[in-house]
Amino acid sequence: MAQIDVKTEITGNVWKLLVKENDTVSEGDTLMILESMKMEIPVLSPEDGIIKGLNVKEADTVTENSVVAIIEA
Known part of the structure; x- marks a missing residue:
């Protein structure tokens, strides 16, 4: 199984x-x-x-290209 990093495209909350x-x-x-x-x-x-993983919670601040989740495909 492959592990995929889900990244943000923008900075935000x-x-x-x-x-x-x-x-x-x-x-x-x-x-x-x-x-x-x-x-x-x-x-x-x-x-x-x-x-398989969430690296953020509600109200967290993220920057562009932050890994926010991990998916096992």
């Missing part, structure tokens, strides 16, 4: 987590929503798999 560890996700599912400059930006699953 984690507004809402929509998954938890061991959840099954499909490619394109929204994993979390970031807030940046009053805009909501979804972080999408790049592949089908199982969430």
